[in-house]
Amino acid sequence: MGKTKTEKSGFSFSAILRNQLFIPIAALLLLALFNLIMDPSFYAIRLGENADGFKVLSGNLISILDMGSELAILAIGMTLVTAATGGQDISVGATIAIAGSVILRVVCGGEQSVTEYKAPIIVALIIAIVVSMIFGAFNGMLVAIFNIQPMVATLILFTAGRSIAAWINNNTLPVVNVKSFGVFGNYIPGFPIPTPFIIAMICVLLIFLVLRFTTIGLYTQAVGINENSSRLNGINPIFIKFLTFVILGICVAVAALIKVSRISTINYSVVAKDIEMDAILAVALGGNALSGGKFNMTASIIGAYVIQFLTTTLYKFKVQSDALPAYKAVVVILLVVLSAPVVREKLTQLGAKMKANKKEVS
Amino acid sequence: MKDNSVLEMKNISKSFPGVRALQNVDFRLCEGEIHALMGENGAGKSTLIKVLTGVYEKDGGEIFLKGLDKAAVIRSPQDAQNLGISTVYQEITLCPNLSVAENMYIGRTKGAGTNWKKMNAGADKILKSLDIPAKATQQLSSCSIAIQQMVAIARAVDMECKVLILDEPTSSLDEHEVEKLFKLMRDLKKKGVGIIFVTHFLDQVYEVCDKITVLRDGQLVGEYVIEDLPRVKLVAKMLGKELDDMTEIRDDSLVYKEKDASEHIFEAQGLQSNAGIKPFDFYINKGEVNGFTGLLGSGRSECVRAIFGADRVIHGSVKIKGKDVKISKPIDAMKHGIAYLPEDRKVDGIIGDLSVRENIILALQVLKGFFRPISKAESYKFADEYIKLLEIKTASADTPIKSLSGGNQQKCILARWLLMNPEYLILDEPTRGIDVGTKVEIQKLVLKLASGGMSVTFISSETDEMLRTCSRLVVMRDRKVVGELTGSDLTQNKIMSTIAGGDN
Amino acid sequence: MKKKFLGVALSVAMVASLLAGCGSSSDDSAATEAPATDATEAPAADGADATDAPAADEGNAASGDLIKVGIINNDPNESGYRTANVEDLKAKFTEANGYQASFAYSLKNEEQIASAQKMIQDGVDYLLLSAADTSGWDGVLKDAKDNGTKVILFDRTIDADESLYEASIVSDMNKEGETAVNWLADQKLDEYKIIHIQGVMGSAAQKGRSKALDDKVAAESTWSIVAQQTAEWNADKAQQIVQSVIDSKEKFNVIYAENDDMAKGAVAALDKANISHGVGKDVIVMGYDCNKWALEELLNQNWNYDGQCNPFQAQYIDEVIKKLEAGETIEEKTIVMDEKGFDATTITQDDVDTYGI
Secondary structure, rough: OOOOOOOOOOOHHHHHOOOHHHHHHHHHHHHHHHHHOHHHHHOEEEEEEOOOEEEEEEOHHHHHHHHHHHHHHHHHHHHHHHHOOOOOOOOOHHHHHHHHHHHHHHOOOOOEEEEOOOOOOOHHHHHHHHHHHHHHHHHHHHHHOOOOOOOHHHHHHHHHHHHHHHHHHHOOOOEOOOHHHHHOOOEOOOOOOHHHHHHHHHHHHHHHHHHHHHOHHHHOOOOOOOOOHHOOOOOOOHHHHHHHHHHHHHHHHHHHHHHHHHHOOOOOOOOOOOOHHHHHHHHHOOOOOOOOOOOOHHHHHHHHHHHHHHHHHHHHOOOOOOOHHHHHHHHHHHHHHHHHHHHHHHHHHHHHHHHHHHHHOO | OOOOOOEEEEEEEEEEEEEEEEEEEEEEEEEOOOEEEEOOOOOOOOHHHHHHOOOOOOOEEEEEEEEOOOOOOOOHHHHHHHHEEEOOOOOOOOOOOOOOOHHOOOOOOOOOOHHHHHHHHHHHHEEEHHHOOOOOOOEEHHHHHHHHHHHHHHHHHHHOOOOEEEEEOOOOOOOHHHHHHHHOOOOHHHOOEEEEOOOOOOHHHHOOOOOEEEEEEEEEEEEEEEOOOOHHHHHHHHHHOOOOOOHOOOHHHHHOOOOOOOOEEEEEEEEEEEEOOOOOEEEEEEOOEEEEOOOOOOOOOHHHHHHHOOOOOOEEEEOOOOEOOOOOOOHHHHOEEEEOOOOOOOHHHHHOOHHHHHHHHHHHHHHHOOOOOOOHHHHHHHHHHHHHOOOOOOOOOOOOOHHHHHHHHHHHHHHHHHHOOOOOEEOOOOOOOOOOOHHHHHHHHHHHHHHHOOOOEEEEEOOHHHHHHOOOOEEEEEEEEEEEHHHHHHHHHHHHHHHHOOOO | OOHHHHHHHHHHHHHHHHHHHHHHHHHHHHOHHHHHHHHOOOOOOOOOOHHHHHHHHHHHOOOOOEEEEEEOOOOHOOHHHHHHHHHHHHHHOHHHHHHEEEEEEEEOHHHHHHHHHHHOOOOOOOOEEEEOOOOOOOHHHHHHHHHOOOOEEEEOOOOOOHHOOOOOEEEHHHHHHHHHHHHHHHHHOOEEEEEEOOOOOOOHHHHHHHHHHHHHHHOOOEEEEEEEEEEEOOOOHHHHHHHHHHHHHOOOOOOOOOOHHHHHHHHHHHHHHHOOOOOOOOOOEEEEOHHHHHHHHHHOOOOEEEEOOOOHHHHHHHHHHHHHHHHOOOOOOOEOOOEEEEEOOOOHHHHHHHHOO
């Protein structure tokens, strides 16, 4: 679904340029190369013990996979929303605060600090997912039924979300002092790979199964490209748009679980701050048109990890982290320029010329 | 360059990935000449025009213009405009919410200051000289499409163009408006402007043009003086083969004989939608081809949209094979075996960025359901089958449909609905903006399908096309069904008089 | 089926949003449980509405010899510090204590100013102000003076003439930083290799807490900074910063985090890498703000130090008002609150209960 096919003719410069995976992979390679030149030890991976005495993997690459998980999960939902509605949900950070708050509210049963679960974690997760889906549905309703611009519609929760999150827990910041609560944000005892990455990969697997065994890929793209035609072909565009927001809601709840598990508590005003911009950037970095239509899920997910790669690289080289947005801005500019049809056309021509020259030589 | 020619294109070549759109094409336009550029869809007309106007950059060849001693460099539409090449497209490319004068001068004023009085006076003068019934201060959207088109031409003329390109300017005009446009073209011709006229209407070519250049498959077939090329020959040149006489396609292939007259595949009573049509009754038999006819805007499209549930049905009852059913949205109709090829291909038909394959399987996929996706292999099989069957010209099944020519897009949409294997197929203007060859193919296909037992409702602006295919015509006027014609009543004259109404 | 699901989901969503909306307006009058409900409406776009109007109206009706105070604060949802601060004020300024209080919360200066003007018009006796921004308050404070409303600043200072307010009750962030750094120096390590995790750059807390450390590092040859990054008060970012240092295999023995959340994030990274921390362990962990859970970490000797940023200003304000009412004058307008630093080796359960927020 939405996969860009490489042409069967095999290696061809212009075909690679046209491939949607080109941009995120090129960005990834560029970053990888930079690190390789600057400090090859960046890639060292060690198997050591964590504080609980279990063997775990560590190193920058592992950190990237670990820390980029929430973003990758969000990118899944954001890609679908973007494809179907031609707009983006800017409330995901705020709704992560809500979902995280719900998880803590259920697990702690309203107490400030607990040493045992007041309710099973799975119950907390399910309730959080339901709540997130409802908030997703709220966004979806505004967009699909009332035809409000997605950015404008989600502005409501963007502004109100963190307060709702605080309200859910009576404005307290519950702390879960149960070892097993940290499993989702750290390691499963005895398993050396960070749990967030495993969760992210499960989500990725699930979405690919969904794309494979349902027609949601085709429908979202069709609705995003031409709503009229889609309707005349029996698709219900309202439902599809609505559905994408609800799916994003599920992604939000899962991301929230990881976030609160990482530190066993929450801070409503800063948790997942500005993550919506990163999620949108991931979609764009994946070469997907932010105006909707065709999408490539793989590219978005790679895009998410590219952003984390950039972040980790900047931390590694001790670039002041408040300068991070500036670097992201540079990426966005490059991206916009690269994906502009004019530039692509020129690049393709350049590729054709190079190929022609090569032939003459050989 | 000959003395009286204003434009000469030599050895123009242009390739797109997978397609050689133009191969060494020559074209010559003289002063004061109306020159038709003819060819099937995908023959390269649009590409040639776009190379000339700087939308595409040519891969090879040279363009010479009068007054220039060396080859012209055209890299952008702006370049073309500066060299005196103006284009008026099929779709109006002006700004409807600005005034006529503003539209005529937009992008041409120098400096910040604008003298509106002078501008309006200037605009009025040009409009008057061209006999265009519009005022400079009038908002453009308040003019009819024809007038808007003429304003676009006036704008081009005022920019002192030497070459005026009219790309399908008449497709949304009625007869009267076309006549006005032709008058304007003849006036311009007298003033020495060279006009390139691209159209699908053969009648119009013979009415107004002096010369014809025919393209086929990206290559030049030839340039002819109009008197030397009778219609049949022109069509033959365009198709590259002798045309089986178009008027005879109905003879033996017409198998339909009211054989299952008793069975109404579809029957509607007092059907009415929110699109402003009066309630109407309608039925169609198995294997029948019928049609709605009437002037543009008479409500014929709205009727079939109501049948398909494309507009909101507010009244009436529907029976399929005698059983009462409810059709409130397209999917309901599809489930009952009804397919609908919409009038506006771009807006309602194609999903532009999706591939030919995805466009073809779409309806069948929706019908199969959300949880039963058609496998990739299967979808390729379907797509390839129909690409072959309908002779769709595409680089591959994965080519985005928007990069196909109009006629081939239409074939894809047709393939989409045929793949669904409907019992009742509604075709609303399937042949609009399509070249002659494809038109005939589609008409033949309709009759073939009908002989196989499919019921077809066919709508076309070209009456003779309807006469050739339909055995029964529902005539509409002012959003109301005003008559039904069958058998010996199926003649041009009878249709005209029914549409016109009154005593004659 | 689809339709049904849609319908149900929609109606649930509507109800949920209604509840969220109603919650704030209906519960507002009940001032006792206000922190939670006010939170929902505070950042809403309309600043004027954020004023707790019902309470003020009741005040007009029932005001006998009660002192009317209008309290303008930042959003209680901003941080645990603010929550404690708001609760402290709410607990102090009650009718039982002789006050008629109205509250307004916003993180936006202009909304705060609008609320202040409304309170002045309502004729409050005292305007208690924790300003979101340091500038733009001159006009309002002059209005207050003309109307006979006395202004007391708490927690945050503003750029205005001293004559415009009666007192300013503040934390001395520089002193907080010095207390912490002195404590750290007292640990007498052979070498100090510090990961310094900063708050939002430019905030008063960040400046004060960073300055003490920066000065010390500059002065001592055995002190060095391994990494100095802002995590913007965010635990997540702090974890990444420390993780990055660990991944680079750089040695460090002190984590100096400018709030508890960031210290917690840092510790999460340490735990992953099995780096021991706390009393007598490899890495010293320092935090600020004295969250209850943070003090418990101290009590369990997982962390080493936590610096207080005293949110309990109500007592100080109360004293100032009492003095003014009694006709006394306030000699020193800037009142710096006592602030403690807790050491894991000496902290008691009592401290946790008293000072934890």
